[in-house]
Amino acid sequence: MSDHSPDPGAEAANAPRGLNMRQLEVFHAIMTTGSLSGAALALHVSQPALSRTLSHCEVRLGYPLFERVGRRLQPTPEALRLHEEARDVYRGLDRLNTLAQRMGTAGVDTLHIAASATFATTLIPQALRQLMRHSPGARIDFRTATYDELPEHLLSGQAEVGVSLVQSDHPGLKSRLLGRQPLLCVLPADHPLAGEPCIDPQQLCRSAWIGYPPDTPLGRTCERLLGMDIACASIQVRSPVIALSCVQMGLGAAIVSASCLSLVPPGDCVTRPLAVVADSDIWAITSARLSGSALAQNFVDALYAVIQRLERAA
Template identity: 30%
Template sequence: MIRFRQIEAFRSLMNTGTTVSAARRMHISQPAISRLITDLEEDLGFKLFNRAKGRMEPTTAAVRFQLAVEENFLGLERLRKVAETIRKDESEALSVACMPMLSSTLLPLILKEFFKIHPGVPVNIDSVGNPEVLVRLQDLKVDIAISLAFPAIAGIEVEPILQADVLCALPANHPLCSKDIITPDDLINENVIGWIPNNPLGQTQEDRYFPDNIEKPYFPIRTHTSHTRYAMVAHGFGVSIVEPFGAQVWTQNGVVVKPFQTKATHNYVLAYPSTGRRSTLVQDFRTATMMVINNPDLVPWQHLAD
């Protein structure tokens, strides 16, 4: 029966070219490599290497076999990396991926509820942008994520939880602060703190908020994060279109927010690796999330997505 150690030795020998290098890579002796290869040949029923003058030259069969080995070994390597990640983590810890703005506004409210159920459970927070959130989920490096909605992706399950209207952030004493609602036309002659698109091929935030029939304002500064846009507004560099989660923080720091007239909204989801079953910690984190977003005192701007 073929053993994993034999396949590992074969792969190392094919990749390094010599038994000495293969042995060094696997931290075993050179004779041990030779023995593993001989045993593998016996189990397979065909020769993998021609031995001549102390060298081992791969046969045509070995080259063909290597293609199958590489295809399957990648899956084994991924399992090994996942296992290593799990070993390094605490056995009963929850790993959460979350966008920076949500990790400093919505997530603390959720964790207050979660810790009422699991007061002693460690929580690891991976605060990254939306594209990185998806990578963390696909690589099984986190148990759950809170993010902006995204198109269907293999290996990830999503649950829509929240739909939030966008706001216009203005410096204090800005002339537009007297208006109840800000429109795209109001910003034509304004400096607007803009966005660096995460997906160059997708619709940009500028296109969403300022359609083709509306003259685009000037964008003196562009950035990835909402916190940075709020900060630029607070320091008087311009106005910006922002999500509402940071409003409570930044209205205490020189920013005025007004409703912005647009059909565009921000849709948020809970996302999970597609592993079938979910742990008790993940289920209870979801429960805590729903308690927070359904509480108008904690999230006053929210209305649930249909």
């Protein structure tokens, strides 16, 4: 009787395999551009060569990645799922390149800062002015980020210091409370409540006002501390800076941190205290695993001094 048992070597040779880096690059380019011709231009290779590489990809994987629809390639469900992971790979590569470039300029004193837009045009520039007086040769890379984006910037090495309205609970990060700023109400000059000496948050809910979603720091404060029904806001925004722009256009009142008031042009709006005292915290966030540079520490100290000076003047 002949032996028809499978050949383990043949099975291993025919088993589906993963993609190598070049094949992943080709797959990512096709998914990004939507066509072989676009991917060929992006990768500076001929279209026939790219087509052969794609065929090799599908042979290695054991299933098709694209279907032809007219002159375009339609990704299969498998391709869409793979591309989700491929995007993570390329984001990681971007972070690696950013870190490599920073290490390549190790001789240059550069501080990378990420901060909420709330502080971008007010507190941060004041702190930088103080910092540059003591470190005139320093270079600053400053970007804005939402509070939920800050941890990724810090953990990936894209930023050394983050400034946020909320404390980070990530085990790889540490937070330092720099101070507090009172929350105030900014209203268009012709708003029905503009003549009031102070603003009751409950009364504000019955007029035109600009609110924040419940997953934002100010949204949580308005809902939990001030007892406001944030769902009834005329407009919802994710940044006090945008809220102030809406106020200036006469779209309603908004509750913002006192640190934003320098953005309010005189005459366009009026500012009133709240009937309920409420503050917003200001946190400096840094890595809990890496020791910060002297420049980073000097910046945090300068920002602390600016905030304390504002608190004393309030």
